[in-house]
Amino acid sequence: MTLTALDPVVPLHELRQVAEGVHAYLQPDGGWCLNNAGIVLDGNGPVLVDTAATEARARQLRGVVRELSAKPVSILVNTHSHGDHTFGNHLFGEATVVAHRRAAEEMADHGLSLTSLWPDTDWGHVEAGFPRVVFDDRMTLPTSTSPVEVLHFGPGHTAGDAVVWLPGQRVLFTGDLVFSGATPFVLMGSVAGSLRVLDRLRSLDPLVVVPGHGPVGGPELLEANAEYLRWVARLARGGIAEGLTPLQLARATDLGPHAELLDSERLVGNLARAYAEQRGARLAAPLDVPAVFGEMVDYRGSHPHCAA
Template sequence: MSIPPPYLEEVSPGIFVYVQPDGSWFLNNAGFLVGSESVVAVDTVGTEKRAHAFREALERTTPHPVQALINTHAHGDHTHGNFAFWPQTAVIGHERARREILHSNAPEGVSERFPTADFGQFRHVPPMVTFTDRMSVHVDTLEVQLTHLGPAHTTNDVVAWIPERRVLFAGDLAFNGGTPFAMAGSVLGWLDILPALRAFEADVVVPGHGPVCGMEVFDTVETYLRWVADLARGGHADGVPPLEVAQSVDLGQFADLTDPERLVGNLHRAYADLEADMGGAPRGGALADPVGAFDDMIVLNGGKPLNSHA
């Protein structure tokens, strides 16, 4: 299947989004804000070739140097391309994103899990500037407010909000057209932070995957996550394994979202959330059997490896 090439969209003067269709596994969005003398980027992309293409698209738009690069979270699709800006650019992210990139994002693991993706060769570059709750980055007079929310999609999600333009880079707290994925974070935690996301009342939402959209994207995310949470409560109470629950349900209105096999990964996480809540433990801890959860997604995908067009 051939998918359309990435494209740039100027969502507000000087604020560009780099959209990678079709938004499925490893095809994420990035972006950048162009100031009078310098540029601040938000996220990179997941493969060596695509990282160079993103950088070239940026350089065709502006000759200014990229002073800072914000990572919305540690996942490789958003951070593998950090290498293409290093060491000229200060990479900024949550302190747990740094830790995760340094210690747990093993490059060989990801190639094995996504054998159809062409990752290429690159150096893993973690954020060099880290924070825990919030910080601001300024592009001329434009303030970019970074806020950590979660655990939700991961334990280190950061949104970038530009109040003057009412533009929200939501990272993977918003999937537009794709199945929301909480395996590395918390299903229940994501539901808990939806009011905080809605409180931005953004005119433009830049999702982590899929076309630029508005606040309505959070309605789909919420409906999906509530459905997962309900399935998990029933399955967990009855002692039914996540895979059996996933295999027994009709996707219904979610059948058109890409990467539907994420359902079982999400169920593993929702079970862990319920157990964390019952045991008084924090949500978002390591899954008891992350490899098993991943293997279950392959089973749900008809026994085929997870497909990435990246």
């Protein structure tokens, strides 16, 4: 088959320099399983922010890192426990893996369970992440060039999120606390907590925001995610008052401007989380994730595709 200009060719990745020696590694289109990573060049060896879902994609990332630096990755920060960000960790065996304490616990608890959600995906050889260094609130990485901070501001996308903040360059790697062009997802985290965290991220005053999925942007991405989550919280209040289940409410809801976001079925999961919180559950308390995911599939009318 010959490709013509009309054939959509989606590159497997895109490398974007966002500051001197700082790169965003993007995997279009940022939908399910297609996460972003980050590479910060440093005299001690690159700092890597997250890996990728499948062996093939993690190998591709490793190849790109090796083109950028002759030194092995010194530190690998996992922004949270999810497999699309962590299953490739084992291909960077030389690196010290850093994550929030709760993220490390989740990686140990969940193992490779994400693969069973998408049994048809060619995962290759993947392993659950195994952070060697955990932190609770913040840590400054031992870099030689410019400061790199790893910060946790409470439950958001998960119970154990970390952001990577470069105060000198004002670049912020948010992990899945921020989605760009795709629907935010807090089923395993918190609506109220995410809103709090997004406020804290705004106060860092970043110039560049590298989201966990989707295109790079600026601080407007923080507001866009907050706006969506405030909308979810308002919807949930109405839905509870009317006695609707999250799935019934999602089906009755006009997505409005949010219809443009990828993976809109996440609304059902986000509402399930908002309901739990508004009924008094503590932030990021465990919910029946497989059951709610099943309702997301019902809402969508098909199983979402993991394009990794």
